[in-house]
Structure formats: C-alpha cells, structure tokens
Amino acid sequence: MPEGxxxxxxxxxxxxxxxxxxxxxxxxxxxxxxxATVVDxxxxxxxxxxxxxxxxRYRDGARQQIVHVHLGLYGGFTELPVPMGEPIGQVRMRIxxxxxxxxxxxxxxxxxxxxxxxxxxxARLGPDPLRRGADPERAWQAIHRSARPIGALLMDQKVIAxxxxxxxxxxLFRARLDPLRAGRGVGRAAFDELWTxxxxxxxxxxxxxxxxxxxxEDDYGPGSYAPDRPRTYVxxxxxxxxxxxxxxxxxxxxxxxxxxxCPNCQR
DNA sequence: TCTGCATGAAAAA
DNA sequence: TTTTCCTGCAGAG
Numbered sequence: 001m002p003e004g005x006x007x008x009x010x011x012x013x014x015x016x017x018x019x020x021x022x023x024x025x026x027x028x029x030x031x032x033x034x035x036a037t038v039v040d041x042x043x044x045x046x047x048x049x050x051x052x053x054x055x056x057r058y059r060d061g062a063r064q065q066i067v068h069v070h071l072g073l074y075g076g077f078t079e080l081p082v083p084m085g086e087p088i089g090q091v092r093m094r095i096x097x098x099x100x101x102x103x104x105x106x107x108x109x110x111x112x113x114x115x116x117x118x119x120x121x122x123a124r125l126g127p128d129p130l131r132r133g134a135d136p137e138r139a140w141q142a143i144h145r146s147a148r149p150i151g152a153l154l155m156d157q158k159v160i161a162x163x164x165x166x167x168x169x170x171x172l173f174r175a176r177l178d179p180l181r182a183g184r185g186v187g188r189a190a191f192d193e194l195w196t197x198x199x200x201x202x203x204x205x206x207x208x209x210x211x212x213x214x215x216x217e218d219d220y221g222p223g224s225y226a227p228d229r230p231r232t233y234v235x236x237x238x239x240x241x242x243x244x245x246x247x248x249x250x251x252x253x254x255x256x257x258x259x260x261x262c263p264n265c266q267r
Numbered sequence: 268t269c270t271g272c273a274t275g276a277a278a279a280a
Numbered sequence: 281t282t283t284t285c286c287t288g289c290a291g292a293g
Contacts, residue, residue: 002274002275003274003275005274006274052274052275052276070275070276071275072275072276072285072286072287073273073274073275073276073285073286073287074273074274074275074285074286074287074288075275075286075287076287076288089287090286090287105286105287105288106285106286106287106288108275108276108277108285109276109277155275157275157276164274164275165273165274165275166274167274211274235274236273256275256276256281256282257273257274257275258273268292268293269291269292269293270290270291270292270293271289271290271291271292272288272289272290272291273287273288273289273290275285276284276285277283277284277285278282278283278284278285279281279282279283279284280281280282280283
C-alpha cells in the first residue's frame with residue numbers, strides 16, 4: 001500500500017475529514033499515549049505528505065504541535081464512522097472527528113515532532129514528484145554523478161522522495177532502462193523522461209488509489225488507463241511473459257528489495 | 268489453519 | 281548486509 005501516492009491521498013483525506021476542526025486523539029494501544037495526550041482536543045490544522053511521510057499539524061491558539069507518521073511496510077489508517085466503537089487489535093493512534101474517525105495500526109513511526117525535527121526530515125528528502133514546486137534538478141545532480149545503479153538510486157529517499165519498489169520497477173520498464181545501469185550512465189533526456197513519467201504515474205496513483213501504469217494499448221488496443229485491466233508490467237510477475245515482447249520477467253535483489261524487470265526490453 | 272511474504276527504512280553489525 | 285519493527289493477506293495444505 002504505502003508508496004508516496006498513498007500518503008498524499010491520505011493527507012488529503014485527513015485534511016478533508018479533520019482540517020480546521022477540533023479532534024479527539026488517543027492511543028488505545030498505549031505506544032503513542034504521551035503524544036496523544038498533548039494533541040487531544042486541539043484543532044487539526046492541516047495534513048501534508050513529504051514523500052512517504054505524513055505530517056499533521058495541530059494548533060490551539062498560539063500553541064502548535066506536529067505529529068510525524070511513517071507507515072512503513074504495513075502500517076495503515078482505517079476510516080470508521082463516529083461513533084467508532086471499541087478499537088480492534090493494536091491501534092497506535094485514534095483520531096475522532098465530527099462524522100468520521102481513523103485508526104492507525106502498524107506504523108514504523110508515530111511521534112511528536114519539533115519544528116527542527118521537521119526541518120531535518122525535509123532537508124534529507126529528495127524532491128517529491130507529487131509536491132508542487134518539486135525541483136527535479138536536485139535529483140538529476142544526485143543521479144548523474146553516481147556510480148550506483150539507477151535501480152538503487154530510485155529507492156533512495158534522499159534522491160527522490162516517495163518512490164517505492166513498485167514505481168521503481170515500473171518506471172524503469174516504461175523507460176526501457178536496465179536497472180543495473182549506473183546513474184552516471186543515464187542521460188539527461190532519459191532522466192527527464194523518468195521524472196516526467198513519475199509525476200504522471202504517481203498522480204494517477206493518488207487519483208485511482210492504486211498503482212496503475214499499464215497503458216491499455218499495450219494489451220487490448222488503443223485507449224487510456226482502464227480500471228479492470230492489468231496494472232503493472234513487471235512488478236511481481238517473475239517468469240510471466242513480458243507484456244511487450246513475451247520474454248519471461250526476471251527477478252533479483254537490489255537495494256534490499258526484490259527487483260523485477262524484462263531482460264529483453266530494458267537495456 | 269498455517270506459513271511466508273509484502274508497495275519501508277532505521278539500527279545493528 | 282542483516283535484523284527488526286509487527287499487520288494483512290494470498291496461497292498452501
């Protein structure tokens with residue numbers, strides 16, 4: 001679930017449900033009890049995403065508080081109508097608004113942040129394709145002088161924020177780039193195409209709530225992205241035929257994660 | 268019912 | 281590079 005598009009979607013949803021309103025915040029499981037106590041009863045000012053990080057801002061008059069959430073591999077928010085009923089399982093944070101509430105389970109991080117900590121976070125993240133004003137030049141600078149493979153660079157949040165294992169594999173396939181190619185071997189034109197495609201694909205991800213990168217014409221004739229069609233070219237398709245050339249999709253580990261690619265299309 | 272794996276990343280080694 | 285965090289689900293049996 002959680003690559004950058006999930007977090008941006010979530011930020012929007014929380015903004016809509018809670019933005020500008022007073023909320024009750026608790027930690028039924030207890031591991032965020034101290035933080036929950038601090039923001040409980042404050043106004044949920046706004047929510048925003050930076051890559052895969054969710055930032056919530058609360059305020060109460062002049063008093064302001066920041067909460068930082070990172071979902072990790074399997075964290076997630078569940079939305080429920082109010083009254084929400086007893087928490088089920090390990091609920092790290094519960095936010096209750098006027099009509100709906102959300103339960104957070106399994107996050108890697110859920111903690112109060114100081115403004116300085118937020119500054120540090122933002123400073124160590126690369127440009128986020130989903131944020132307005134993101135500067136791809138910073139990513140190009142990191143990539144074009146690096147000896148690391150482009151497949152590893154794309155997973156590095158310091159290079160580009162918000163890209164995860166699915167977008168990495170799919171965007172490289174669409175660019176017909178060999179994941180093993182060194183960053184410094186990626187030309188300016190190829191990089192520009194990569195960045196532009198990420199912006200396009202991740203926006204589709206936010207809108208459709210899922211990663212969908214397969215063009216209909218690649219399977220079923222002309223058209224755009226269609227809801228019930230295959231959504232990926234290579235991700236988790238080991239051994240299955242490439243949708244373009246029929247070559248079996250390959251898998252190997254890179255940057256600690258399974259990487260999928262077509263050895264024929266991607267050179 | 269049980270097992271292993273997963274769209275992540277910090278910390279340890 | 282490996283371990284750890286610790287949820288949900290698909291596939292096996």
